[in-house]
Amino acid sequence: MGPGLLWLVLFFVVPLYFMGRLALESGTLETGFRFTWEWSNFTDGISLYEEQLIRSFLYAGAATAIALLIAYPLAYAIAFRAGRWKNALLFAVVAPFFTTYLIRTIGWQTILSDDSPVVSVMQAVGLLSDGGRLLATPGAVIAGLTYNFLPFMILPLYASLERIDESLIEAAKDLYSSSRAAFWRVTLPLSAPGIVAGTLLTFIPVAGDYINAEFLGSSNQAMVGNAIQSLYLELRDFPTAAALSFTVMAVILALVVVYIRFAGSEALMGEETEEAR
């Protein structure tokens, strides 16, 4: 196992260290960068891109919540109701995500574009004002994010629902629980590990994404990922870029720790019951 872990250390842990170092350097591309404990990179970066930072986490929260609402009933249907169609359905759910990510997003751009039938129908029935647009709105960006990261929600949910022993649900019903109560008090708690894993696996990549904001939004929907990429690759202000990347990672880590503390007990209960089985 040595070489594999070494690869991860050399090309994941070490780069993070260098990014941290770069975040504390000062200078410009012309004069070169020097390590000077330049903490102002962080404060400057955050105040300059405060708007994009906050927007990223708001969009990520919204997309994660919507993805959970879409994915849970779907995963439930595949796990308990699909019968012999189970594999075919799982296949249909995963298959679209083997098209290039960029191309899928361009597919949505085509669907939402100003002269698409969707927009004209919505304008005709009054859901959208004349000349109203779908592209370049927060809704379009959040919808794109939700769509693109849906498998990260569906698969862990399906995995945890599929493992539930159905006799537990039957036992609840034998003991005069209604279907609804059996769902809320047996199925849902037992699927908690899947919910925790799914929301984390969706939220984290969405918070750092910038493709959806770029293709489906305008500069008014720019996320922190857009800022980081333009700072690194266009403005070449490496220290600020590194500081901003570090901030994103720190915020995500903090949110994840709090979330696991908060959601942990319920999720762990699900795991305990499984072990007891």
Place this chain on the structure above:
Amino acid sequence: MSAAWRWIRHHAIVFYAALAVAYMLIPVAVIAVFSFNDPEGKFNYSWSGFTTEHWENAFAIADLNDALLVSLELAALSTAISVALGTLIALALVRHEFFGRRTANFLIVIPMATPEVVIGAALLSMFLIYGLALGFTTLLIAHVMFSISFVVVVVRSRLIGFDRSLEEAARDLGATPLTTFRTVTLPLLTPGLIGAGLLAFALSIDDFVISNFNSGTTVTFPLWVYGAAQRGIPVQVYVIATMLFALTVAAMAFTIWQQRRAERLAAVQPETGESGLPALASGGQPVADTRA
């Protein structure tokens, strides 16, 4: 009336699932349909007539072909390396108790829980400080790095359901450890390795964000598409995307079929069940692990 209502209520979730699956297939369908479009301007956004011209000339754009070849080469190499490295990690994690096992587990999970933009930025920071020229090598380093964790997760889920008495039987019958590995362990692991390989290949050929940071002047397929997006994406991109989609679906279907056949032949019961998909589904597990 009430019987009909009950039937609808009972099947509501099935209708919902069908709708949701349709929703997931929409953009792919749009891409496939627009690969037959005959756009008037440079932008392929509105339907203006059916033509098979772009399918006939799918490989008429030299730059695009080059980018596609770079992507295929990169994906093949990074798949081979990451499957080899990841399988070794998975074997060690499942079969041996060792000091630092938790740390190793953490190290596997954390790259999957880091936004791509941060991974790309961190690698670029290191390459900049070392003054390393960006290009195919840096891309390969990055692709292997982000694929390893996924390989470990898939192979590990296969190893957990592994019946070790088969290996013991081979040893009892006088096989050397190497022969046992070659003739028993490896064949039984093969479906997991194929699944992991497909996933690594798909991740690599699909990657835009990390590649965009570390490519230098090397252009992969997604990078070419991104560059073309400003000027208007040629219809050939839609054609190639549709081809790639059809190919991956065929490869996946083949793997699942192969896996089922192997399972029937070996009569081994893996814990993940009938298809290769639950193995992908367990991608959610390691995040839950960190909490334990």
